[in-house]
Amino acid sequence: MSEDRKLAVLRAIVEDYVATEEPVGSKALVERHGLGVSPATVRNDMAALEDEGYIAQPHTSAGRIPTDKGYRLFVDRLTTLKPMSGGEKRAIATFLEGALDLDDVVHRSVRLLASLTRQVAVVQYPTLSRSTVRHIDLIALSETRLLLVLILSTGRVEQRVIELDAALDDEQLSTLRNGVLGAAVGQRIEDAAVALTALGEDRRLPDPLPTSSVVTAICEAMSDHRSDERIVVGGTANLARFGDHFDSAVRPLLEALEEHVVLLHLLGEAHTGGALTVRIGHEGPYQELAATSVVATGYGPGDEALGTLGIVGPTRMDYPSTMAAVRAVARYVSRILDEA
Amino acid sequence: MSEDRKLAVLRAIVEDYVATEEPVGSKALVERHGLGVSPATVRNDMAALEDEGYIAQPHTSAGRIPTDKGYRLFVDRLTTLKPMSGGEKRAIATFLEGALDLDDVVHRSVRLLASLTRQVAVVQYPTLSRSTVRHIDLIALSETRLLLVLILSTGRVEQRVIELDAALDDEQLSTLRNGVLGAAVGQRIEDAAVALTALGEDRRLPDPLPTSSVVTAICEAMSDHRSDERIVVGGTANLARFGDHFDSAVRPLLEALEEHVVLLHLLGEAHTGGALTVRIGHEGPYQELAATSVVATGYGPGDEALGTLGIVGPTRMDYPSTMAAVRAVARYVSRILDEA
DNA sequence: CATTGGCACTCAGTGTTAGTGAGTGCCAGT
DNA sequence: ACTGGCACTCACTAACACTGAGTGCCAATG
Numbered sequence: 001m002s003e004d005r006k007l008a009v010l011r012a013i014v015e016d017y018v019a020t021e022e023p024v025g026s027k028a029l030v031e032r033h034g035l036g037v038s039p040a041t042v043r044n045d046m047a048a049l050e051d052e053g054y055i056a057q058p059h060t061s062a063g064r065i066p067t068d069k070g071y072r073l074f075v076d077r078l079t080t081l082k083p084m085s086g087g088e089k090r091a092i093a094t095f096l097e098g099a100l101d102l103d104d105v106v107h108r109s110v111r112l113l114a115s116l117t118r119q120v121a122v123v124q125y126p127t128l129s130r131s132t133v134r135h136i137d138l139i140a141l142s143e144t145r146l147l148l149v150l151i152l153s154t155g156r157v158e159q160r161v162i163e164l165d166a167a168l169d170d171e172q173l174s175t176l177r178n179g180v181l182g183a184a185v186g187q188r189i190e191d192a193a194v195a196l197t198a199l200g201e202d203r204r205l206p207d208p209l210p211t212s213s214v215v216t217a218i219c220e221a222m223s224d225h226r227s228d229e230r231i232v233v234g235g236t237a238n239l240a241r242f243g244d245h246f247d248s249a250v251r252p253l254l255e256a257l258e259e260h261v262v263l264l265h266l267l268g269e270a271h272t273g274g275a276l277t278v279r280i281g282h283e284g285p286y287q288e289l290a291a292t293s294v295v296a297t298g299y300g301p302g303d304e305a306l307g308t309l310g311i312v313g314p315t316r317m318d319y320p321s322t323m324a325a326v327r328a329v330a331r332y333v334s335r336i337l338d339e340a
Numbered sequence: 341m342s343e344d345r346k347l348a349v350l351r352a353i354v355e356d357y358v359a360t361e362e363p364v365g366s367k368a369l370v371e372r373h374g375l376g377v378s379p380a381t382v383r384n385d386m387a388a389l390e391d392e393g394y395i396a397q398p399h400t401s402a403g404r405i406p407t408d409k410g411y412r413l414f415v416d417r418l419t420t421l422k423p424m425s426g427g428e429k430r431a432i433a434t435f436l437e438g439a440l441d442l443d444d445v446v447h448r449s450v451r452l453l454a455s456l457t458r459q460v461a462v463v464q465y466p467t468l469s470r471s472t473v474r475h476i477d478l479i480a481l482s483e484t485r486l487l488l489v490l491i492l493s494t495g496r497v498e499q500r501v502i503e504l505d506a507a508l509d510d511e512q513l514s515t516l517r518n519g520v521l522g523a524a525v526g527q528r529i530e531d532a533a534v535a536l537t538a539l540g541e542d543r544r545l546p547d548p549l550p551t552s553s554v555v556t557a558i559c560e561a562m563s564d565h566r567s568d569e570r571i572v573v574g575g576t577a578n579l580a581r582f583g584d585h586f587d588s589a590v591r592p593l594l595e596a597l598e599e600h601v602v603l604l605h606l607l608g609e610a611h612t613g614g615a616l617t618v619r620i621g622h623e624g625p626y627q628e629l630a631a632t633s634v635v636a637t638g639y640g641p642g643d644e645a646l647g648t649l650g651i652v653g654p655t656r657m658d659y660p661s662t663m664a665a666v667r668a669v670a671r672y673v674s675r676i677l678d679e680a
Numbered sequence: 681c682a683t684t685g686g687c688a689c690t691c692a693g694t695g696t697t698a699g700t701g702a703g704t705g706c707c708a709g710t
Numbered sequence: 711a712c713t714g715g716c717a718c719t720c721a722c723t724a725a726c727a728c729t730g731a732g733t734g735c736c737a738a739t740g
Contacts, residue, residue, distance in 0.1 A: 002682085023732090025731065025732050026732075026733080027731080027732080028731090037683075037684090038683070038684055038685080039684095039732095040683075040684055040685070040686090041682080041683055041684070043732090043733070043734075044682090044683085046733095047733090047734080057732095057733085058692095059690085059691065059692065060689095060690055060691065060732090060733070061689085061690045061691045061692070061730095061731075061732055061733065062691085062692075062731080062732065062733090063731080063733090100500055100501065101499050101500055101501055102499075103499075134479065134481075134487075135477075135479045135487075137475075137477055137489070139474065139475045139491065141474075147474075147475075147491065149477070149489060149491065149497065151479065151487065151489065151499075155499075157489065157497060157499050159441050159442075159443075159491075159495075159497050160440055160441055161440065161441055234598070235598070236576060236594055236597065236598060237591075237594045237595040237597070237598045239594060240590075240591040240594055240595065243586045243587060243590075246583045246586055247583060250580075250583075251577075251580040251583060254576050254577045254579060254580055255577040255580065257576065257577070258574070258575070258576060258577045342711090363703090365702065365703050365704085366703075366704080367702080367703080368702090368703095377712075377713090378712070378713050378714080379703095379713095380712075380713055380714070380715090381711085381712055381713070383703090383705075384705095384711095384712085386704090387704090387705080397703095397704085398721095399719085399720065399721065400703090400704070400718095400719055400720065400721095401701095401702070401703050401718085401719045401720045401721070402702080402703065402704090402720085403702080403703065403704095
């Protein structure tokens with residue numbers, strides 16, 4: 001019994017099952033792939049694969065389907081990413097090219113990813129922690145209320161209303177603004193926070209009281225991890241393809257998609273080192289998502305991951321093309337953000 | 341045959357059907373509601389209601405279910421909105437109270453609406469056209485690229501990158517910024533556009549070329565209806581309740597939710613005059629959404645509708661409570677926005 | 681010793697059939 | 711105008727046998 005052929009059989013099973021969504025039997029397998037051996041031989045291989053836990057039988061008299069472990073092996077050793085066709089590449093490029101601002105880039109990316117993979121796509125906004133401050137604005141809404149606008153190098157714009165304890169006149173405001181600007185612009189978020197805190201104690205600025213409350217508000221806005229939770233989801237309609245399996249696949253996924261924290265967690269564990277990560281079924285921490293896989297990767301200029309993007313779908317998915325698509329989109333997004 | 345009782349029968353049918361999701365028969369009806377007449381009598385009424393098109397029979401030997409026309413009558417004449425309980429009111433208030441900025445208000449509203457109604461909630465951002473300009477900022481990204489930040493009275497922040505034909509130094513930029521600010525701040529969007537266009541021809545500002553290109557960019561950002569399409573959807577997981585009816589109810593809805601244009605259209609036709617609008621099943625323009633209803637209303641201070649919010653769900657829904665919830669949320673949102 | 685053809689066995693899925701019961705429409709009686 | 715009675719309809723369910731794709735095992739083969 002050749003080890004190579006056993007792997008070929010596994011590959012064939014995965015491919016067929018993904019294509020047909022039906023347990024694949026020995027005969028059909030031999031016919032569709034030119035394995036050059038008889039069904040009986042394949043049956044022996046299958047029995048071995050089953051013993052080793054790579055495939056399973058839904059019922060005694062049915063064909064085999066891959067287990068999570070089977071998919072894992074397939075992804076790790078039997079797969080070379082299908083390169084995108086020239087047309088697809090161009091489509092990606094032009095589609096992303098037209099984006100006007102960061103929001104637009106993010107939204108276009110989800111749509112693109114969703115339509116390329118025909119799965120549910122998820123894109124995280126660039127994390128705050130890796131960005132530098134490009135501009136800070138303080139706008140008077142009333143005597144005691146300011147609107148803080150924080151613009152980051154990645155193009156993210158955060159806003160926040162600040163309530164002051166005491167009134168602030170125009171001149172004080174402008175001194176304050178200049179002080180804050182001088183201290184923070186160009187710095188990475190963490191450094192800016194430090195610089196600002198120092199500023200809070202500087203006596204030359206308007207009465208320490210408003211200054212420090214503004215400063216703490218800014219720091220809060222910068223560190224608030226609620227802001228790091230920003231995520232956009234798209235392609236939910238693709239779930240319609242899995243109308244059967246509603247309870248096992250669609251329902252839990254719909255619920256997870258509402259919980260951005262869960263999503264972030266799913267993506268988050270993924271993007272270590274900018275490499276493409278695949279999480280298959282039960283490998284994840286969520287019982288309910290045992291029937292879904294995540295394909296994700298970091299994006300951002302160089303190796304530094306600004307954020308994560310990827311797709312979520314049923315374990316039974318076309319990994320080679322999905323992985324290729326995710327990687328391709330991540331690359332293009334990185335490039336776009338680099339230019340901007 | 342009393343006309344009043346016929347209506348009572350219709351009401352009872354609607355209520356029972358909404359509660360049980362099963363065709364309701366004459367006997368069960370008499371038992372559950374104290375109608376004080378015999379099943380046979382009710383059957384006669386039912387026959388009449390069926391002739392008039394208010395109810396229908398799925399099959400000859402089954403009970404009746406309301407038609408769209410039946411729901412319509414129910415909503416128009418047989419319904420008084422269930423007032424929210426004190427607890428619910430307080431919950432709404434405190435939940436919305438904590439919002440930090442407009443994004444937050446909008447997102448909290450969807451969540452709230454979704455959980456109150458257990459339906460899919462949709463909230464449109466305040467339209468640009470009704471807002472006034474609170475602040476405009478021009479930030480140099482490079483010599484020939486500006487970041488335009490447009491802050492509106494409603495709290496909306498729009499951003500846009502502007503490419504310039506010629507370089508602009510700091511001083512020119514600041515003159516330009518002041519000019520733009522002076523012309524636009526405090527104006528309604530349309531007026532601001534006019535004022536800015538005039539400014540574009542003012543010779544005292546930096547070389548007409550950059551000025552006018554900045555001006556047109558701003559006007560574009562202000563009039564761009566892509567920006568008016570901003571919509572947030574939530575509570576998709578509630579679709580899980582309709583797992584059966586997947587093809588008739590869930591799938592088309594999932595698809596519609598992806599198409600924000602369609603959603604806007606659905607909501608948009610709704611909110612004339614701030615009144616609560618209910619669109620039932622086939623009354624809408626979309627064939628595929630024949631099994632879904634929309635309950636929507638405008639929100640905003642006074643009678644002026646800044647935007648629309650509402651829910652989308654199956655025709656078979658609890659209209660009285662849903663309508664009450666939508667109205668209540670709209671009121672609270674209006675109040676919050678008014679304060680800000 | 682890996683491979684193969686043959687064979688008995690399993691069992692999900694599909695009709696078919698008959699029985700059940702909730703519900704209806706109609707009619708004659710109050 | 712309402713009601714009780716009655717015959718009728720028809721979706722749904724359970725029971726049953728049948729079919730066929732697929733399996734495991736074994737003895738034969740190169």
